[in-house]
Amino acid sequence: MAANPNAAPAQPIDSTNHGLRVVIAWLVLSAIATPLVAIYVGPLIPPGNGSVQGQGQTFSNQVMTSLVTPVLCLMVVFFGYGLIRFHARRNEAILDGPPLRNDSRVQILWIVITSAMVLFLAGFGTYELLKDGAGGGQGPNPIAFPANHQSAFQVQVIGQQWQFTYRYPSLGGMESNQLVLPANSVIALHVTSLDVVHSFWAYELGVKADANPGVDNVAYVETKGPMLFHVRCAELCGLWHGYMYNTGRVVPSAQFRGWAAQELTIYHAIKPYVNRPADKGGAPYSHIYLPAPERRAG
Amino acid sequence: MTDAAVAAPSPPLWRRLIGFNLLTAVILGVGGWYVGWFGAHKVVGPSLAYFADIDYNELSVYLAYLGGVVGFLIGLGFANYPVRRLLGYPPSLREKEEAGWTRYFGLCTDHKVVGIQYLWGIGLFFFIGGLNAMLIRTELLTPHNQVFPAGTYLTIVGMHGTMMMGMMSSGIIGPFANYFVPIMIGARRMAFPRIEALTFWLLMAAGVVLTTTIFFGGFPTGWTGYAPLATQANPGLDNYVLFFALVGLSMTLLGLNMIATILTMRAPGLTWTRLPIFVWGVLSTAVLMVLAAPVLIATLSMVALDRTAQTTFFVPAAGGSNYLYQNLFWVFGHPEVYILALPGFAIVLELLPVFARKPLWGYRLAVAGLLGVSLLSWFVWQHHLFVSGINGDLRSFYMLSTELISIPTGFTFLCGMMTLWRGHIRFTVPMLFCLAWFFNFLLGGLSGVFLSDVPSDVTTHGSFFSMAHFHYTIMGGLVFTFFAAIYYWVPKMTGWELNERLGKIHFWTMFLFFNSTFAPLFAVGFLGQPRRVVTYPSGLQFLNDWVSVSAFLLGTSMLIFLFNLVWSLVFVKKPAAANPWDSRSIEFQLPSPVPVHNFDRIPVFSSDPYGYGEGPPPTLVPAGAPAGRE
Numbered sequence: 001m002a003a004n005p006n007a008a009p010a011q012p013i014d015s016t017n018h019g020l021r022v023v024i025a026w027l028v029l030s031a032i033a034t035p036l037v038a039i040y041v042g043p044l045i046p047p048g049n050g051s052v053q054g055q056g057q058t059f060s061n062q063v064m065t066s067l068v069t070p071v072l073c074l075m076v077v078f079f080g081y082g083l084i085r086f087h088a089r090r091n092e093a094i095l096d097g098p099p100l101r102n103d104s105r106v107q108i109l110w111i112v113i114t115s116a117m118v119l120f121l122a123g124f125g126t127y128e129l130l131k132d133g134a135g136g137g138q139g140p141n142p143i144a145f146p147a148n149h150q151s152a153f154q155v156q157v158i159g160q161q162w163q164f165t166y167r168y169p170s171l172g173g174m175e176s177n178q179l180v181l182p183a184n185s186v187i188a189l190h191v192t193s194l195d196v197v198h199s200f201w202a203y204e205l206g207v208k209a210d211a212n213p214g215v216d217n218v219a220y221v222e223t224k225g226p227m228l229f230h231v232r233c234a235e236l237c238g239l240w241h242g243y244m245y246n247t248g249r250v251v252p253s254a255q256f257r258g259w260a261a262q263e264l265t266i267y268h269a270i271k272p273y274v275n276r277p278a279d280k281g282g283a284p285y286s287h288i289y290l291p292a293p294e295r296r297a298g
Numbered sequence: 299m300t301d302a303a304v305a306a307p308s309p310p311l312w313r314r315l316i317g318f319n320l321l322t323a324v325i326l327g328v329g330g331w332y333v334g335w336f337g338a339h340k341v342v343g344p345s346l347a348y349f350a351d352i353d354y355n356e357l358s359v360y361l362a363y364l365g366g367v368v369g370f371l372i373g374l375g376f377a378n379y380p381v382r383r384l385l386g387y388p389p390s391l392r393e394k395e396e397a398g399w400t401r402y403f404g405l406c407t408d409h410k411v412v413g414i415q416y417l418w419g420i421g422l423f424f425f426i427g428g429l430n431a432m433l434i435r436t437e438l439l440t441p442h443n444q445v446f447p448a449g450t451y452l453t454i455v456g457m458h459g460t461m462m463m464g465m466m467s468s469g470i471i472g473p474f475a476n477y478f479v480p481i482m483i484g485a486r487r488m489a490f491p492r493i494e495a496l497t498f499w500l501l502m503a504a505g506v507v508l509t510t511t512i513f514f515g516g517f518p519t520g521w522t523g524y525a526p527l528a529t530q531a532n533p534g535l536d537n538y539v540l541f542f543a544l545v546g547l548s549m550t551l552l553g554l555n556m557i558a559t560i561l562t563m564r565a566p567g568l569t570w571t572r573l574p575i576f577v578w579g580v581l582s583t584a585v586l587m588v589l590a591a592p593v594l595i596a597t598l599s600m601v602a603l604d605r606t607a608q609t610t611f612f613v614p615a616a617g618g619s620n621y622l623y624q625n626l627f628w629v630f631g632h633p634e635v636y637i638l639a640l641p642g643f644a645i646v647l648e649l650l651p652v653f654a655r656k657p658l659w660g661y662r663l664a665v666a667g668l669l670g671v672s673l674l675s676w677f678v679w680q681h682h683l684f685v686s687g688i689n690g691d692l693r694s695f696y697m698l699s700t701e702l703i704s705i706p707t708g709f710t711f712l713c714g715m716m717t718l719w720r721g722h723i724r725f726t727v728p729m730l731f732c733l734a735w736f737f738n739f740l741l742g743g744l745s746g747v748f749l750s751d752v753p754s755d756v757t758t759h760g761s762f763f764s765m766a767h768f769h770y771t772i773m774g775g776l777v778f779t780f781f782a783a784i785y786y787w788v789p790k791m792t793g794w795e796l797n798e799r800l801g802k803i804h805f806w807t808m809f810l811f812f813n814s815t816f817a818p819l820f821a822v823g824f825l826g827q828p829r830r831v832v833t834y835p836s837g838l839q840f841l842n843d844w845v846s847v848s849a850f851l852l853g854t855s856m857l858i859f860l861f862n863l864v865w866s867l868v869f870v871k872k873p874a875a876a877n878p879w880d881s882r883s884i885e886f887q888l889p890s891p892v893p894v895h896n897f898d899r900i901p902v903f904s905s906d907p908y909g910y911g912e913g914p915p916p917t918l919v920p921a922g923a924p925a926g927r928e
Contacts (some may be wrong), residue, residue, distance in 0.1 A: 097656035107712070203826045
């Protein structure tokens with residue numbers, strides 16, 4: 001069959017206002033679906049309210065989810081209506097549709113709406129990011145801080161194949177393989193690595209920061225009440241990447257001091273072996289802790 | 299066209315096996331491999347004993363495979379032309395265009411043969427990559443019992459990712475642009491037919507290089523090959539480096555060839571606003587290929603130097619920077635994902651007018667969308683590094699630029715949707731795949747909104763959420779349109795119809811199980827499972843098992859397709875009509891399959907191919923008369 005000789009001439013455009021129907025159906029569906037999603041799906045969205053930053057991420061995720069719902073509704077309505085209303089009947093002779101090639105009003109409307117959404121998203125994301133750092137790794141020179149970050153409790157997170165070590169400089173450089181944090185405080189996590197790239201992901205705390213060798217990647221988090229959280233490595237780091245996880249705790253201040261005193265006794269016993277220069281068998285990271293502030297990443 | 303050459307009696311089989319063909323190429327390739335291997339041995343000293351973990355010699359791996367690739371290409375006959383030129387003999391301008399079935403197994407300068415070679419060659423490696431995916435899902439059936447050792451599992455993950463990203467970069471451009479761009483622009487060949495053949499055979503050599511990584515211990519880095527890990531990895535990583543460098547070379551040449559062809563070889567009357575939208579999509583992809591792939595080649599050369607010559611570009615302990623690697627890799631890597639996605643956009647926009655029986659709506663907006671994505675894709679790469687600490691103060695900028703890409707992508711959606719509007723939509727198999735693209739790419743794009751937003755990205759980065767996101771955009775965006783293109787064009791390419799009933803079964807199973815596989819992975823990622831892990835919390839086992847079972851069923855759906863392909867093309871062989879879809883596109887005005895020289899006379903265009911409902915369809919008038927509506 002060559003080019004179809006039976007193609008009928010173009011039909012006149014039918015006068016039904018299909019566009020209006022779709023828009024109304026979309027508005028109705030969105031008005032119903034968006035609150036339902038916000039109310040019923042919203043509370044399930046991670047990472048939850050474990051920390052101020054985690055709460056901020058949860059809020060961002062909820063806003064995104066609520067915002068994409070009307071877009072999804074538009075597509076559902078459009079394709080639901082369009083594919084049913086405008087499909088050719090089986091075994092029907094092939095008919096050409098109306099030769100609509102353009103409509104600048106539709107184009108402008110579409111561009112305006114998508115641009116407005118994009119600008120809103122970028123503005124909202126920037127606000128949420130700059131408000132308190134959002135728990136992400138910011139490199140050696142952070143630009144977004146929570147309030148009272150000058151007095152933040154410093155913890156160094158040292159990744160290596162395949163575990164994290166936690167170092168508490170304000171406790172005499174005490175090191176531990178458990179991450180215990182005081183409740184209701186601002187914590188500055190200085191994430192670094194001894195070998196390859198890892199990523200420190202404290203899921204319930206809402207913290208994720210890549211551990212790069214020789215780089216001090218700072219992430220801020222404000223803890224709330226006592227809780228248990230999971231730590232995982234989120235960047236492929238070699239053979240046992242899948243097993244690079246453990247748990248951490250946020251505990252009340254008094255309990256934290258008790259734990260620290262206990263850990264310090266253990267640490268003092270091993271300190272002579274650890275706290276040497278790297279070329280005399282000591283731990284190499286004692287020399288890369290908190291590099292000079294002018295050192296830039298990238 | 300010289301029919302006399304076809305009519306001449308063909309020589310016996312054994313005679314035809316001697317010469318420059320795939321058999322010679324394999325023999326010379328193996329020879330070249332050993333020359334390189336022992337050459338490096340002589341230069342450096344102890345050879346690689348790959349069963350021992352010390353004292354190996356990276357250089358021998360590189361030189362062996364380089365020797366192998368060079369031998370392979372010489373065996374195929376790629377050296378003939380320059381050698382004859384150097385010695386002063388007249389070179390042959392066309393290779394094997396009339397040689398019967400053997401032309402598929404060697405250097406052939408017919409763009410249609412190269413297109414079909416690409417289809418089967420890429421299909422083969424797509425199948426291998428898919429098998430790797432099945433193995434990954436087998437491992438993840440249980441959280442703790444290991445089917446594979448951890449190192450083997452990482453190699454499988456890396457091979458799956460690398461194979462898919464490397465091979466499917468040319469997934470649509472390779473088979474369909476090589477075959478149809480010259481026809482659509484009214485040309486008889488590509489601008490550089492020999493380079494066109496070279497891109498295909500480089501890709502096949504690269505595929506073998508990557509597959510044989512298992513003999514060198516595999517590689518633990520995934521498809522990204524992040525540097526400090528890559529520097530300490532097995533010699534198998536050298537295969538990864540060479541694979542991607544060869545793929546990069548192939549992509550660069552392919553892109554250059556496409557750009558040169560489209561810019562210079564359009565038939566009279568084919569102005570920029572009459573160009574089929576598929577050709578625009580190929581052009582915007584080709585620009586990305588030419589500019590992005592060399593960055594990859596350069597980066598991997600630095601990795602190779604780090605591993606052989608003890609340079610320290612990416613070794614932080616010795617003054618290098620792993621951030622440098624991440625930057626360079628994603629400068630290539632983000633345009634790369636649009637190299638995968640853009641041909642899908644173009645296929646959808648090309649096919650919708652045919653099956654909705656309406657002109658392409660908003661042609662200029664659609665072109666602006668393709669070019670806009672192509673341009674913006676250069677300004678977003680650091681969103682892969684939002685939590686890496688690389689550049690804290692630029693995160694807002696990259697958040698904005700990433701979200702800006704949704705505007706030109708939205709153009710594609712608008713033009714596609716408005717083309718369907720008030721049409722007479724026929725639900726043929728290719729149309730079903732195009733419609734599925736809307737659904738899949740929508741979910742992919744909407745999940746991308748989470749990943750582009752820095753606070754949300756802190757939750758989702760590096761988790762299964764991002765993995766589900768890019769499978770929705772790449773598998774849902776590229777692979778679905780790849781199948782749309784196969785069902786639409788393979789009857790034209792081979793001259794035989796594909797079975798429609800099996801095609802519909804394939805579509806519905808693939809669509810269902812694709813979503814059933816990847817939609818739960820958004821939840822898995824949200825619940826905290828990082829990517830590329832060999833184990834996971836027991837609480838996630840139900841979701842993972844659901845995904846694994848769906849993935850196996852998705853694999854079965856692919857087998858239905860394979861069965862359809864073999865059944866229809868090898869056993870049934872029902873001749874296809876010249877224009878089975880009543881398309882107004884020029885390739886469907888030619889007989890099926892297209893004759894060797896495409897056109898007896900170069901056509902003259904007077905309109906774009908989308909004039910449905912605007913009068914009688916175009917006829918390909920010979921003798922240089924206009925081929926448009928008159």
